[in-house]
Amino acid sequence: MSDPRDSSSYSILPRIRYNTVGGxxxxxxxxxxVKYPKYNEIVNITLPDG
Structure with a gap:
């Protein structure tokens, strides 16, 4: 089993912000x-009021 502290056991993806709500x-x-959309992807949405 790999050590979770080892940097090769996980990847960090950059956070991307979109301000283009179509509906x-x-x-x-x-x-x-949206760049590189994926099926069944989970995202966090923050509304203007927080």
């Missing part, structure tokens, strides 16, 4: 101009 329909939020 909201129930639990779905549509973003425009």
């Amino acid at each position: 909201v329909n129930g639990p779905l939020v549509i973003l425009e101009n």
